[in-house]
Amino acid sequence: MIPKAELHCHLEGSVPPGLARELAARNGLDLPHGLFGANGHYAWTDFLSFLDSYDRVCGVLRKPRDFGDILYSYLQRSAAEGAVYVEMFCSPERPKALGIPYAVWLGALVDAVDRARRDFGIEARLIAICIRHLGPDRALALAQQVVAEPHPYVVALGMGGDEGKFTPADFAPAYRLAYENGLGCTIHAGEVRGPESVWAAIRDLPVTRIGHGVRSSEDPKLLEELVRRGIALEVCPGSNLALGLYPERAAHPLHRLIESGVRVTLSSDDPPFFHTTLGAEYDNAGLDAATLRKITRTAIEVSFAEQSLKAKLLKGVAA
Ligand code: ADE
Numbered sequence: 001m002i003p004k005a006e007l008h009c010h011l012e013g014s015v016p017p018g019l020a021r022e023l024a025a026r027n028g029l030d031l032p033h034g035l036f037g038a039n040g041h042y043a044w045t046d047f048l049s050f051l052d053s054y055d056r057v058c059g060v061l062r063k064p065r066d067f068g069d070i071l072y073s074y075l076q077r078s079a080a081e082g083a084v085y086v087e088m089f090c091s092p093e094r095p096k097a098l099g100i101p102y103a104v105w106l107g108a109l110v111d112a113v114d115r116a117r118r119d120f121g122i123e124a125r126l127i128a129i130c131i132r133h134l135g136p137d138r139a140l141a142l143a144q145q146v147v148a149e150p151h152p153y154v155v156a157l158g159m160g161g162d163e164g165k166f167t168p169a170d171f172a173p174a175y176r177l178a179y180e181n182g183l184g185c186t187i188h189a190g191e192v193r194g195p196e197s198v199w200a201a202i203r204d205l206p207v208t209r210i211g212h213g214v215r216s217s218e219d220p221k222l223l224e225e226l227v228r229r230g231i232a233l234e235v236c237p238g239s240n241l242a243l244g245l246y247p248e249r250a251a252h253p254l255h256r257l258i259e260s261g262v263r264v265t266l267s268s269d270d271p272p273f274f275h276t277t278l279g280a281e282y283d284n285a286g287l288d289a290a291t292l293r294k295i296t297r298t299a300i301e302v303s304f305a306e307q308s309l310k311a312k313l314l315k316g317v318a319a
Pocket residue numbers: 010013054160161162163188191239269270
Protein backbone atom coordinates (compact mmCIF):
# COMPACT_ATOMS: atom_id res chain seq x y z
CA MET A 1 0.00 0.00 0.00
CA ILE A 2 1.31 3.45 -0.88
CA PRO A 3 1.91 5.54 2.24
CA LYS A 4 -0.36 8.56 2.25
CA ALA A 5 -0.52 11.93 3.98
CA GLU A 6 -3.55 14.19 4.13
CA LEU A 7 -3.46 17.96 4.65
CA HIS A 8 -7.06 18.95 3.92
CA CYS A 9 -9.87 17.26 5.79
CA HIS A 10 -12.55 18.92 7.92
CA LEU A 11 -13.21 17.21 11.24
CA GLU A 12 -16.96 17.81 11.16
CA GLY A 13 -17.04 16.90 7.46
CA SER A 14 -15.39 13.54 8.14
CA VAL A 15 -18.37 12.05 10.02
CA PRO A 16 -19.97 9.17 8.10
CA PRO A 17 -23.81 9.04 8.18
CA GLY A 18 -23.81 5.99 10.49
CA LEU A 19 -21.65 7.79 13.04
CA ALA A 20 -23.87 10.90 12.82
CA ARG A 21 -26.86 8.69 13.65
CA GLU A 22 -24.98 7.14 16.60
CA LEU A 23 -23.98 10.52 17.97
CA ALA A 24 -27.51 11.90 17.63
CA ALA A 25 -28.86 8.86 19.52
CA ARG A 26 -26.14 9.10 22.17
CA ASN A 27 -27.00 12.77 22.73
CA GLY A 28 -30.75 12.13 22.77
CA LEU A 29 -31.33 14.21 19.64
CA ASP A 30 -33.63 13.79 16.70
CA LEU A 31 -31.68 13.71 13.46
CA PRO A 32 -31.58 17.21 11.96
CA HIS A 33 -34.40 17.71 9.47
CA GLY A 34 -33.36 17.07 5.87
CA LEU A 35 -29.94 15.72 6.81
CA PHE A 36 -30.24 12.57 4.76
CA GLY A 37 -31.66 11.96 1.29
CA ALA A 38 -33.71 8.91 0.31
CA ASN A 39 -30.47 7.00 -0.40
CA GLY A 40 -29.20 7.52 3.18
CA HIS A 41 -26.45 9.90 2.05
CA TYR A 42 -26.11 13.50 3.21
CA ALA A 43 -28.52 15.61 1.19
CA TRP A 44 -27.25 18.75 -0.56
CA THR A 45 -27.43 20.21 -4.05
CA ASP A 46 -24.76 22.91 -4.46
CA PHE A 47 -21.90 24.57 -2.60
CA LEU A 48 -24.04 26.68 -0.27
CA SER A 49 -26.48 23.85 0.46
CA PHE A 50 -23.45 21.64 1.14
CA LEU A 51 -22.28 24.19 3.75
CA ASP A 52 -25.79 24.04 5.28
CA SER A 53 -25.77 20.26 5.35
CA TYR A 54 -22.32 20.36 6.96
CA ASP A 55 -23.70 22.69 9.66
CA ARG A 56 -26.56 20.26 10.31
CA VAL A 57 -24.06 17.45 10.95
CA CYS A 58 -22.29 19.75 13.41
CA GLY A 59 -25.60 19.89 15.26
CA VAL A 60 -25.22 16.29 16.49
CA LEU A 61 -21.89 17.12 18.17
CA ARG A 62 -22.61 18.23 21.71
CA LYS A 63 -19.96 16.99 24.15
CA PRO A 64 -16.15 17.26 24.16
CA ARG A 65 -15.89 13.50 23.75
CA ASP A 66 -17.98 13.69 20.54
CA PHE A 67 -15.21 15.73 18.91
CA GLY A 68 -12.54 13.35 20.17
CA ASP A 69 -14.47 10.30 19.02
CA ILE A 70 -14.96 11.56 15.46
CA LEU A 71 -11.27 12.40 15.19
CA TYR A 72 -10.18 9.00 16.54
CA SER A 73 -12.63 7.25 14.21
CA TYR A 74 -11.32 9.19 11.18
CA LEU A 75 -7.71 8.43 12.05
CA GLN A 76 -8.56 4.75 12.41
CA ARG A 77 -10.15 4.65 8.94
CA SER A 78 -7.30 6.67 7.42
CA ALA A 79 -4.61 4.45 8.91
CA ALA A 80 -6.41 1.41 7.45
CA GLU A 81 -6.00 3.07 4.01
CA GLY A 82 -2.28 3.64 4.48
CA ALA A 83 -2.27 7.19 5.88
CA VAL A 84 0.79 7.90 8.01
CA TYR A 85 -0.09 11.56 8.73
CA VAL A 86 -3.28 13.61 8.82
CA GLU A 87 -3.58 17.34 9.39
CA MET A 88 -7.17 17.96 10.45
CA PHE A 89 -9.14 21.20 10.13
CA CYS A 90 -10.93 21.72 13.45
CA SER A 91 -13.26 24.65 14.07
CA PRO A 92 -13.12 26.17 17.58
CA GLU A 93 -16.38 27.97 16.65
CA ARG A 94 -18.33 24.75 17.22
CA PRO A 95 -17.38 24.09 20.85
CA LYS A 96 -17.61 27.81 21.57
CA ALA A 97 -21.26 27.86 20.47
CA LEU A 98 -21.89 24.93 22.82
CA GLY A 99 -20.21 26.66 25.77
CA ILE A 100 -17.35 24.13 25.81
CA PRO A 101 -14.10 25.84 26.87
CA TYR A 102 -11.36 25.82 24.21
CA ALA A 103 -8.96 23.88 26.46
CA VAL A 104 -11.54 21.17 27.16
CA TRP A 105 -12.37 20.73 23.47
CA LEU A 106 -8.69 20.71 22.55
CA GLY A 107 -7.97 18.20 25.32
CA ALA A 108 -10.44 15.76 23.74
CA LEU A 109 -8.77 16.17 20.33
CA VAL A 110 -5.25 15.80 21.73
CA ASP A 111 -6.31 12.64 23.53
CA ALA A 112 -7.71 11.27 20.24
CA VAL A 113 -4.41 11.98 18.44
CA ASP A 114 -2.47 10.20 21.19
CA ARG A 115 -4.82 7.20 21.23
CA ALA A 116 -4.71 6.90 17.43
CA ARG A 117 -0.90 6.97 17.46
CA ARG A 118 -0.85 4.24 20.10
CA ASP A 119 -3.55 2.08 18.47
CA PHE A 120 -2.87 2.58 14.74
CA GLY A 121 0.61 4.11 14.45
CA ILE A 122 -0.76 7.19 12.63
CA GLU A 123 0.41 10.74 13.40
CA ALA A 124 -1.88 13.75 13.32
CA ARG A 125 -1.79 17.49 13.90
CA LEU A 126 -4.57 20.06 14.07
CA ILE A 127 -5.30 23.24 12.09
CA ALA A 128 -7.62 25.68 13.84
CA ILE A 129 -9.97 26.87 11.17
CA CYS A 130 -12.05 30.02 11.04
CA ILE A 131 -15.18 30.34 8.98
CA ARG A 132 -14.99 32.98 6.29
CA HIS A 133 -18.66 33.97 6.18
CA LEU A 134 -18.65 34.62 9.94
CA GLY A 135 -16.35 37.55 9.23
CA PRO A 136 -12.97 39.02 10.22
CA ASP A 137 -13.82 39.89 13.85
CA ARG A 138 -14.68 36.29 14.67
CA ALA A 139 -11.55 35.13 12.86
CA LEU A 140 -9.36 37.49 14.85
CA ALA A 141 -10.96 36.41 18.14
CA LEU A 142 -10.33 32.80 17.14
CA ALA A 143 -6.67 33.48 16.31
CA GLN A 144 -6.27 35.30 19.64
CA GLN A 145 -7.70 32.27 21.47
CA VAL A 146 -5.39 29.86 19.65
CA VAL A 147 -2.34 32.03 20.37
CA ALA A 148 -3.32 32.56 24.02
CA GLU A 149 -3.48 28.80 24.67
CA PRO A 150 -0.80 27.28 22.45
CA HIS A 151 -0.45 23.52 22.08
CA PRO A 152 2.21 21.66 20.08
CA TYR A 153 -0.46 19.76 18.15
CA VAL A 154 -2.19 22.96 16.96
CA VAL A 155 0.16 23.85 14.16
CA ALA A 156 -1.67 26.31 11.94
CA LEU A 157 -4.52 28.69 11.20
CA GLY A 158 -6.83 27.92 8.30
CA MET A 159 -10.07 29.24 6.86
CA GLY A 160 -13.01 27.57 5.09
CA GLY A 161 -16.57 28.67 4.50
CA ASP A 162 -18.09 30.78 1.74
CA GLU A 163 -15.27 32.03 -0.49
CA GLY A 164 -17.65 34.61 -1.94
CA LYS A 165 -17.77 36.57 1.32
CA PHE A 166 -15.17 39.18 2.38
CA THR A 167 -11.63 39.35 0.97
CA PRO A 168 -8.38 37.77 2.20
CA ALA A 169 -7.14 41.26 3.20
CA ASP A 170 -10.04 41.48 5.67
CA PHE A 171 -8.49 38.58 7.55
CA ALA A 172 -4.92 39.90 7.53
CA PRO A 173 -4.94 40.79 11.27
CA ALA A 174 -5.93 37.23 12.25
CA TYR A 175 -3.35 35.68 9.93
CA ARG A 176 -0.62 38.12 10.96
CA LEU A 177 -1.16 37.24 14.61
CA ALA A 178 -1.01 33.51 13.85
CA TYR A 179 2.10 33.89 11.66
CA GLU A 180 3.93 36.06 14.21
CA ASN A 181 3.28 33.39 16.82
CA GLY A 182 4.85 30.63 14.76
CA LEU A 183 1.71 29.07 13.31
CA GLY A 184 1.48 27.86 9.72
CA CYS A 185 -1.11 29.52 7.48
CA THR A 186 -3.44 28.14 4.83
CA ILE A 187 -6.75 29.32 3.32
CA HIS A 188 -9.43 27.94 1.03
CA ALA A 189 -9.18 29.84 -2.25
CA GLY A 190 -9.57 29.15 -5.96
CA GLU A 191 -12.33 26.63 -5.28
CA VAL A 192 -15.65 28.33 -6.05
CA ARG A 193 -13.89 31.56 -7.05
CA GLY A 194 -11.29 31.96 -9.79
CA PRO A 195 -7.55 32.77 -9.90
CA GLU A 196 -8.10 36.32 -8.56
CA SER A 197 -9.09 34.78 -5.22
CA VAL A 198 -5.75 32.93 -5.04
CA TRP A 199 -3.83 36.05 -6.11
CA ALA A 200 -5.48 37.99 -3.27
CA ALA A 201 -4.70 35.25 -0.75
CA ILE A 202 -1.00 35.03 -1.60
CA ARG A 203 -0.69 38.82 -1.85
CA ASP A 204 -2.40 39.70 1.43
CA LEU A 205 -1.82 36.73 3.75
CA PRO A 206 1.32 34.88 4.91
CA VAL A 207 0.09 31.57 3.51
CA THR A 208 2.38 28.80 2.32
CA ARG A 209 -0.51 26.59 1.18
CA ILE A 210 -3.83 27.07 -0.55
CA GLY A 211 -6.86 24.89 0.16
CA HIS A 212 -7.97 23.61 -3.26
CA GLY A 213 -6.48 26.39 -5.42
CA VAL A 214 -7.34 24.28 -8.46
CA ARG A 215 -8.64 27.28 -10.37
CA SER A 216 -5.08 28.61 -10.44
CA SER A 217 -4.82 26.34 -13.47
CA GLU A 218 -6.73 29.04 -15.42
CA ASP A 219 -3.88 31.56 -15.05
CA PRO A 220 -0.34 30.63 -16.23
CA LYS A 221 1.17 33.69 -14.48
CA LEU A 222 -0.36 32.58 -11.20
CA LEU A 223 1.01 29.07 -11.66
CA GLU A 224 4.48 30.56 -12.22
CA GLU A 225 4.12 32.61 -9.04
CA LEU A 226 3.02 29.56 -7.01
CA VAL A 227 6.04 27.64 -8.32
CA ARG A 228 8.40 30.55 -7.65
CA ARG A 229 7.19 30.86 -4.05
CA GLY A 230 6.92 27.12 -3.41
CA ILE A 231 3.27 27.51 -2.38
CA ALA A 232 1.53 24.13 -2.24
CA LEU A 233 -2.02 23.26 -3.25
CA GLU A 234 -4.24 21.00 -1.14
CA VAL A 235 -6.03 19.40 -4.07
CA CYS A 236 -9.24 17.44 -3.43
CA PRO A 237 -10.47 16.15 -6.82
CA GLY A 238 -13.39 14.11 -5.41
CA SER A 239 -14.74 17.20 -3.66
CA ASN A 240 -14.32 19.37 -6.77
CA LEU A 241 -16.16 16.83 -8.92
CA ALA A 242 -18.97 16.32 -6.39
CA LEU A 243 -19.46 20.09 -6.06
CA GLY A 244 -19.61 20.40 -9.85
CA LEU A 245 -16.50 22.56 -10.34
CA TYR A 246 -15.64 20.19 -13.17
CA PRO A 247 -18.08 17.99 -15.09
CA GLU A 248 -15.83 14.91 -15.18
CA ARG A 249 -12.45 13.68 -14.04
CA ALA A 250 -10.89 14.28 -17.48
CA ALA A 251 -11.64 18.00 -17.07
CA HIS A 252 -10.03 18.22 -13.61
CA PRO A 253 -6.70 20.13 -13.68
CA LEU A 254 -4.80 17.77 -11.30
CA HIS A 255 -2.42 16.50 -13.98
CA ARG A 256 -1.90 19.95 -15.50
CA LEU A 257 -1.08 21.37 -12.07
CA ILE A 258 1.51 18.66 -11.49
CA GLU A 259 3.03 19.26 -14.94
CA SER A 260 3.28 23.00 -14.22
CA GLY A 261 5.65 22.20 -11.36
CA VAL A 262 3.35 23.48 -8.58
CA ARG A 263 3.62 21.50 -5.36
CA VAL A 264 0.51 19.33 -5.31
CA THR A 265 -0.93 17.23 -2.49
CA LEU A 266 -4.05 15.03 -2.44
CA SER A 267 -6.84 15.14 0.13
CA SER A 268 -10.48 14.18 0.66
CA ASP A 269 -11.97 17.44 2.13
CA ASP A 270 -15.30 16.15 3.52
CA PRO A 271 -15.13 12.51 2.47
CA PRO A 272 -18.62 11.10 3.22
CA PHE A 273 -20.31 14.19 1.74
CA PHE A 274 -18.41 13.67 -1.49
CA HIS A 275 -18.43 9.87 -1.52
CA THR A 276 -14.67 9.67 -1.32
CA THR A 277 -11.82 8.74 1.02
CA LEU A 278 -8.11 9.54 1.02
CA GLY A 279 -7.47 6.05 -0.38
CA ALA A 280 -9.98 6.63 -3.18
CA GLU A 281 -8.31 9.96 -4.02
CA TYR A 282 -4.98 8.19 -4.46
CA ASP A 283 -6.58 5.28 -6.37
CA ASN A 284 -8.56 7.52 -8.73
CA ALA A 285 -5.88 10.13 -9.40
CA GLY A 286 -4.69 8.43 -12.58
CA LEU A 287 -1.07 8.67 -11.42
CA ASP A 288 1.62 6.02 -11.17
CA ALA A 289 2.98 4.74 -7.87
CA ALA A 290 6.16 6.84 -8.04
CA THR A 291 4.15 10.05 -8.55
CA LEU A 292 1.79 9.15 -5.71
CA ARG A 293 4.75 8.56 -3.39
CA LYS A 294 6.14 11.92 -4.43
CA ILE A 295 2.78 13.51 -3.57
CA THR A 296 3.00 11.97 -0.10
CA ARG A 297 6.55 13.28 0.32
CA THR A 298 5.43 16.74 -0.82
CA ALA A 299 2.53 16.65 1.65
CA ILE A 300 4.90 15.84 4.52
CA GLU A 301 7.36 18.54 3.42
CA VAL A 302 4.71 21.27 3.21
CA SER A 303 2.86 20.07 6.29
CA PHE A 304 2.95 22.20 9.42
CA ALA A 305 4.39 19.39 11.54
CA GLU A 306 7.60 20.00 13.48
CA GLN A 307 10.85 19.25 11.61
CA SER A 308 11.68 16.15 13.66
CA LEU A 309 8.32 14.57 12.85
CA LYS A 310 8.65 15.46 9.16
CA ALA A 311 12.07 13.80 9.05
CA LYS A 312 10.73 10.66 10.70
CA LEU A 313 7.72 10.47 8.37
CA LEU A 314 9.85 11.07 5.26
CA LYS A 315 12.14 8.23 6.26
CA GLY A 316 9.12 5.95 6.55
CA VAL A 317 7.84 6.93 3.09
CA ALA A 318 11.25 6.27 1.50
CA ALA A 319 11.54 2.84 3.13
N1 ADE B 1 -15.90 23.71 4.75
C1 ADE B 1 -15.93 22.38 4.63
N2 ADE B 1 -15.65 22.00 3.37
C2 ADE B 1 -15.42 23.13 2.67
C3 ADE B 1 -15.09 23.40 1.33
N3 ADE B 1 -14.91 22.43 0.42
N4 ADE B 1 -14.96 24.69 0.97
C4 ADE B 1 -15.14 25.66 1.86
N5 ADE B 1 -15.45 25.46 3.13
C5 ADE B 1 -15.59 24.20 3.54
